[in-house]
Amino acid sequence: MAQGKLYGIGVGPxxxxxxxxxxxxxxxxxxxxxxxxxAAGEPSLASRIxxxxxxxxxxxxxxxxxxxxxxxxxxxxxxxxxxxxxxGKLDDGIDCAFIAExxxxxxxxxxxxxxxxxxxxxxRIEVIPGVSSITAAPARAGIPLVRGDERLAIVPxxxxxxxxxxxxTDFESVVFMKINPVFDTLVGVLEEMALLDRATVVVxxxxxxxxVIRRLADLKGxxxxxxxxxLVRRER
Amino acid sequence: MAQGKLYGIGVGPxxxxxxxxxxxxxxxxxxxxxxxxxAAGEPSLASRIxxxxxxxxxxxxxxxxxxxxxxxxxxxxxxxxxxxxxxGKLDDGIDCAFIAExxxxxxxxxxxxxxxxxxxxxxRIEVIPGVSSITAAPARAGIPLVRGDERLAIVPxxxxxxxxxxxxTDFESVVFMKINPVFDTLVGVLEEMALLDRATVVVxxxxxxxxVIRRLADLKGxxxxxxxxxLVRRER
Numbered sequence: 001m002a003q004g005k006l007y008g009i010g011v012g013p014x015x016x017x018x019x020x021x022x023x024x025x026x027x028x029x030x031x032x033x034x035x036x037x038x039a040a041g042e043p044s045l046a047s048r049i050x051x052x053x054x055x056x057x058x059x060x061x062x063x064x065x066x067x068x069x070x071x072x073x074x075x076x077x078x079x080x081x082x083x084x085x086x087x088g089k090l091d092d093g094i095d096c097a098f099i100a101e102x103x104x105x106x107x108x109x110x111x112x113x114x115x116x117x118x119x120x121x122x123x124r125i126e127v128i129p130g131v132s133s134i135t136a137a138p139a140r141a142g143i144p145l146v147r148g149d150e151r152l153a154i155v156p157x158x159x160x161x162x163x164x165x166x167x168x169t170d171f172e173s174v175v176f177m178k179i180n181p182v183f184d185t186l187v188g189v190l191e192e193m194a195l196l197d198r199a200t201v202v203v204x205x206x207x208x209x210x211x212v213i214r215r216l217a218d219l220k221g222x223x224x225x226x227x228x229x230x231l232v233r234r235e236r
Numbered sequence: 237m238a239q240g241k242l243y244g245i246g247v248g249p250x251x252x253x254x255x256x257x258x259x260x261x262x263x264x265x266x267x268x269x270x271x272x273x274x275a276a277g278e279p280s281l282a283s284r285i286x287x288x289x290x291x292x293x294x295x296x297x298x299x300x301x302x303x304x305x306x307x308x309x310x311x312x313x314x315x316x317x318x319x320x321x322x323x324g325k326l327d328d329g330i331d332c333a334f335i336a337e338x339x340x341x342x343x344x345x346x347x348x349x350x351x352x353x354x355x356x357x358x359x360r361i362e363v364i365p366g367v368s369s370i371t372a373a374p375a376r377a378g379i380p381l382v383r384g385d386e387r388l389a390i391v392p393x394x395x396x397x398x399x400x401x402x403x404x405t406d407f408e409s410v411v412f413m414k415i416n417p418v419f420d421t422l423v424g425v426l427e428e429m430a431l432l433d434r435a436t437v438v439v440x441x442x443x444x445x446x447x448v449i450r451r452l453a454d455l456k457g458x459x460x461x462x463x464x465x466x467l468v469r470r471e472r
Contacts, residue, residue, distance in 0.1 A: 010371070012256070020367060021260065021289070022253035053257070103371040103381075106388075111380040118378070127375035129367045129442075131256060135246070135339040139363035142354070144347040145339075146390070149414075152342075153407070155387040170406075171389070178385075206365075 003124060004090040007097045008104040008114060010130015011046050014207035016053040018131045026128065027057055032089050032096045034082075036109040037063045046099040061099075066109040075112075083116035090123065102132040107177065134175055137202035137229050141212045145233070146173050157182045157230070164189045168232060176230040180223045186230065187216055195232055203228045239360060240326040243333045244340040244350060246366015247282050250443035252289040254367045260286075262364065263293055268325050268332045270318075272345040273299045282335040297335075302345040311348075319352035326359065338368040343413070370411055373438035373465050377448045380469070382409050393418045393466070400425045404468060412466040416459045422466065423452055431468055439464045 007026050012018035027033060027050055035044040044063050051058045064082040069075055089096050104110035104127050117123050134154055138145045146152045150172040157176040158164050164186060167174055179186060179201070190196045196216055203211040204227045213219060243262050248254035263269060263286055271280040280299050287294045300318040305311055325332050340346035340363050353359050370390055374381045382388045386408040393412040394400050400422060403410055415422060415437070426432045432452055439447040440463045449455060 008375075010367075010375075013365075015258065017258035017261065018256050018365065020248070020254050020256050022251065024257065025253065103367075103375075105374045105379070105381045106371050107382055107384075111383040114380060125378070127378065129249075129254065129372040129375040131246075131339075131365045131367055132371060135342050135368060136365040138341045139244075139339075139365040142361070142363065143341070144350060145341045146343055147347040148343075149392045151389065151391040153387065153389050154382070156385045166406075170402075 001093045003122065004092065004094040004096055005124040005126065006086060006090055006117065007095070008108075008110045008125065008127040009097050009099050010103040010108070010128060010132075011049045011099050011101060012131040013102055013133040013136040013205050014045070014049060014210075016049050018136065018206060019049065019053055020128070020130065023128055023130065024053060027097055027099070028054070030095045030097045031060060032094055033057065033061045034064050034086055034096060034098045035061050036066045036098075036100065038066065038068055040065055046101045049101070050099055066112065079112040079116055082113055086113060087117060087120075100130070102134075103130045105129070106132050106134065133205050133227075133229060137175075137205040138231055140205045140210060141200050141202055141214075141231065143200055143231055143233055145175075145231070150235070157186055159185065161185060161189050165193065168193060168195060168234065172234050174232045176232070179228055179230050180226065183219075183223055187219075190216070190232065195234065198234060199230055199232045201228050201230050205229075237329045239358065240328065240330040240332055241360040241362065242322060242326055242353065243331070244346045244361065244363040245333050245335050246339040246344070246364060246368075247285045247335050247337060248367040249338055249369040249372035249441050250281070250285060250446075252285050254372065254442060255285065255289055256364070256366065259364055259366065260289060263333055263335070264290070266331045266333045267296060268330055269293065269297045270300050270322055270332060270334045271297050272302045272334075272336065274302065274304055276301055282337045285337070286335060302348065315348040315352055318349055322349065323353060323356075336366070338370075339366045341365070342368050342370065369441050369463075369465060373411075373441040374467055376441045376446060377436050377438050377450075377467065379436060379467055381411075381467070386471070393422055395421065397421060397425050401429065404429060404431060404470065408470050410468045412468070415464055415466050416462065419455075419459055423455075426452070426468065431470065434470060435466055435468045437464050437466050441465075
């Protein structure tokens with residue numbers, strides 16, 4: 001029997017209308033859809049996005065747990081289990097989709113599944129790119145990201161001041177991810193570099209819970225939440 | 237009379253199916269669509285994408301010239317002319333779309349128009365993010381861009397060896413744009429750093445002319461063409 005094909009599908013940053021026409025067509029065509037969640041029984045954001053678009057898709061979605069953990073062995077166990085679940089369907093000749101918020105290859109949990117499955121030669125895997133929060137956040141904030149010969153860095157916010165300073169010096173635009181653990185340090189360096197008014201935090205871009213925070217001084221001491229990114233555009 | 241609203245709409249990297257549902261809905265709703273082209277009479281790639289999706293859209297598209305030039309005064313004249321054309325419609329109360337390949341705020345010509353028009357307070361402008369070739373190229377090449385705590389740089393390829401070396405040292409993943417003018421230098425540095433087999437060139441990702449070039453040594457001395465980007469993923 002022929003192997004099924006796996007589609008890794010980006011479903012965009014949150015607004016169901018930011019799903020692509022191709023993603024919606026494939027989600028309707030495949031018999032089985034897998035969605036990542038952080039723990040058993042937790043809702044999947046990717047699943048919520050596609051179900052808002054087409055409620056009939058829910059019936060064929062299976063959640064796979066991709067835990068938030070620093071324990072390499074625990075993570076690897078979870079990715080192996082996810083890969084086995086998907087491989088089982090593919091081996092039965094069933095085409096499958098794995099849905100990822102944003103883009104599958106830009107900080108997507110799909111990457112772990114892809115790396116496990118692509119190691120088996122003969123697997124048919126196609127990746128369908130999606131709208132990333134990296135561009136959705138600037139769109140919602142009305143802040144152009146890069147133009148002409150400008151340079152863009154997309155980095156988990158570093159914990160040391162020197163690395164923050166260096167990336168802000170080397171690049172006209174910087175997108176900081178995972179800003180919560182180092183938020184006060186980040187704001188401190190921005191103040192020293194007179195860049196605080198060039199920084200904007202966007203929380204859950206394009207969702208119903210979206211917030212755009214332009215006066216970071218107001219936030220100092222509090223944290224903007226997990227799904228936040230900070231844009232710093234040095235020159236305009 | 238109320239001002240019209242301007243939508244800056246990303247229409248994706250080339251495959252008409254990678255247009256979002258929101259983009260298609262808005263393009264059908266607005267009475268007037270503007271599309272960028274490089275010279276009067278030249279075809280617009282953004283226009284081609286949306287017309288392949290819905291042939292009836294062509295009748296309401298007007299091309300605006302955004303020249304490829306190093307002459308600041310010439311560029312500014314062109315952007316002013318484009319802004320006047322769009323502002324004229326908006327002032328007549330007509331909602332307009334400006335379509336941009338990829339994402340409007342990630343190296344998009346829409347940025348120049350946005351900066352001119354947003355300077356007038358009271359303009360209603362909404363930016364609709366799109367799938368960028370920055371994520372479409374890795375999707376097509378089957379190369380994850382960044383995961384976990386990795387860092388990504390998106391830069392016009394520098395002309396000096398030291399800057400190339402530095403960005404490849406500081407970042408796990410680098411996307412080089414505008415690679416043609418410095419292609420041999422770039423390949424030379426990649427060879428020195430033993431990264432040549434980690435580099436992939438993608439030409440016109442997701443279009444019918446797409447090419448994925450995994451053996452860059454084969455290309456040396458030739459150029460991969462204007463709409464090419466190079467992905468270098470240092471660690472896997």
